Amino acid sequence: MIVELNERSREVFRNIVESYVETGAPVSSRTIARRSALNLSPASIRNVMSDLEEAGLLYAPHTSAGRLPTQQGMRFFVDGLLRLGALSEEERLDIERRCASDGRSVQEMLSQAGEALSGLSSCASLVLAPKIDSAVKHIEFVPLNEGRALVVLVTEDGLVENRIVNLPLGLPQSALIEASNFLANRMRNRTLAEAREEILIELETKQAQLDQLATRVVEAGIATWAGQETLIVRGHANLLDDVQALQDLERIRRLYDELESKREAERLLDLVAGADGVQIFIGTENKLFSEGDSSFIVSPFMNSRERVVGIIGVVGPTRINYSRIVPLVDYTAKMIGRLLG
Incomplete structure (x- = not known):
């Protein structure tokens, strides 16, 4: 045309x-x-x-x-x-600083990336955290306060994931050590998906040489990595900064609900799995959200094997500033890919 x-x-x-x-x-x-x-x-x-x-x-x-x-x-x-704008040096440094790993878990790094993108774009940001599909190098339960422990998992690719689990009150340190050793022996050099089913069968058939408390610790740890993606949403309030949006609060409320729906996470990944760089979905082109006057700008990010492991993007009104936001999304996705190594 x-x-x-x-x-x-x-x-x-x-x-x-x-x-x-x-x-x-x-x-x-x-x-x-x-x-x-x-x-x-x-x-x-x-x-x-x-x-x-x-x-x-x-x-x-x-x-x-x-x-x-x-x-x-x-x-x-x-x-x-569309004439794409160029990021300023200050914007690039801000994204790099906010995304820097500094010993943080992958999820923490991605959450910071979402915060940075939301702040710079004045939109709501979405990050779909990757599944852990690399071989496991180390797993350990670290006690926190009463009834909680931190599960630390390190993959062969160098990714570090931390998840908090709820445990029975008064759980002895020995149960955490026993659970850590049990999982380490069965998951070393295997992916979570490969080891999970075998471990659960072993627990169900009582073949595991674990006491009852250690068994509950193992079950809690396995449950935290059920193989599902994690959807991180930041900057909801930015959707209400627009006078036009304030005239339709019910529409925004429905969009909030859809942004938080983890059931839609895999559809997000499907949208861009084969994409080369940033994709733009305008209005009803975007099947993820029912609201026809929203736009979705999204880019995949890849690991060192050049495999798409997650996505990052923003949601806003169809009159979103595409010229400014497309380069922001593109640069943030590339920065995440470099940090994932």
Whole structure:
């Protein structure tokens, strides 16, 4: 469709979308006459806007002279007219600083990456943490306060995962040591998926030489790694910073619920599993969320074997600042991939 518009029409349309992204309000011909370098009269611009409306790229929300881009129009803009911005050195350093491992677990690092992306983009961010599918090098239960312990797992790839589990009160240190030794012997040089079923069978058939307390510790530890992805959502409040969004709180509430639904986590990964770089889903193109006026900008991140192990992205209104946010998502995803090693 891009070749069907002449340069004047494309420039008018670009200015309409950019004005809409900035203000969220319908754009008039006078606004375009002031902001564009085309030296066209408002009457000439109205003629162009009429042609763009006939092409399905614009619509009139009410009887005013202002126009807004349709979903088809936003897709046209993103695919052919979008001018990507460049990250500042300060933004790059902020992402690198926030993502730095510094001995933190993978989940902590990804949570910080989500916080950074949410703050810089002024949107809600989503991170789908990777499954642990590498061979296990070390596993240990570390006592915390009463009734809680930290499960520390280190893979052959060097990933460190920490999970907190709830345990019976008054559990002796000996039960944690026994459980750690039991799992270490059965999981060393094997993935969690490979070892989990065998361990559970051994526990169920009472073949494991463990006392009752140590058995409960093992079961709790195995349950924390059930092989499911972890969905991290940050920056919900950013969805309410928009005056337009405040006019539809029920829509935002439903979007909140969908963002927090871990049942949708695998659908997130399916969306971008074969993607090369950043993907943009606009309105109803995005099957993950029922709300048709939200956009999803997402990129996969890969491990050292160049396998997609997770995704990171942002959710916002369809008038999201694509020019600024696409490079933010892209750089953050690449930074995570480098840190995963």
